[in-house]
Amino acid sequence: MLSTRGRYGLKAMIDLAMVYGQTRLSTLSLAGLQGISDTYLEQLVSALKKAGLVLSTRGAQGGYELARAPEEITVNEVLRALEGETTLVDCVSADRVDCTNACSCSTRPLWLKLQSRINEVLDATTLKDMADDYRTQLERGTNEEDLS
């Protein structure tokens, strides 16, 4: 299950993508958009800053903005910055150090496949995609269900 860090943080990044090139947003306004605690969100944005995904301006009228254009930031980058290097299962990670039976594990192939399906989606989706989708969603005013 995805933690609130990933969920709140990604939402904040989309909010920043919506105003990219126009203005900055403070944690207070970002939190207001989501209806959550601004001090908590502060931590999340701070992590995004350390990862080089947002730029900050201190002092009055300061705030945050995306460090790169929305189409150049993938969802996967954002989530990794927030959640750390989380893989589905240890033995899938780059340095599968503690998978003692890596050579003959009955489940490893499945986890690899699953992980790669997940990464396909997360790498292919940029903040621009999400912001665009959100805009049309708001315009339509309703939410037709659209899995696929």
Added chain:
Amino acid sequence: MLSTRGRYGLKAMIDLAMVYGQTRLSTLSLAGLQGISDTYLEQLVSALKKAGLVLSTRGAQGGYELARAPEEITVNEVLRALEGETTLVDCVSADRVDCTNACSCSTRPLWLKLQSRINEVLDATTLKDMADDYRTQLERGTNEEDLS
């Protein structure tokens, strides 16, 4: 991140699939195959039994066997029995009760898509598939990397 319940439990189910129609296995032998505590595995198999995925025989020479043929049990069923109804994010679940902004959430479409990609894999893979793959993997003796 998938918990040990799902990982150990699925492995155990594959072990059972390997001997389906031939014999039963006790928690002790199942645990021995994996090198983990048998008392812990007991809990997991117990959950699998409650879910109707395995049959048990008590007493000496007792043990567990699959309740249905390996090709009729999907990985998703097994994981759900072990981990409970876990979705990626609350608002993706059938009764998205607490997603107050379900109608205008910028991230929900992504979670829906991701969840459906995951379910595609988990629903399409049966214990027979996994046991077959494991057999050929053991025959080859080595593990060529094969993502995809």
Added chain:
DNA sequence: TGAAATCCGACTGATATAGTAGGAATTGAG
């Protein structure tokens, strides 16, 4: 100078995870 903001680290309560432990009940084999 003061208000608005980022920055930073420590603290807390609740919940979940990964087991352990103990014992009751059942059953096949000798």
Added chain:
DNA sequence: CTCAATTCCTACTATATCAGTCGGATTTCA
């Protein structure tokens, strides 16, 4: 008949993570 092997069931524990809160230092614009 008895014993050992086994499932079954419930309670307990230690550790870690999560989801925040809090206090204060620093920077900057008006």
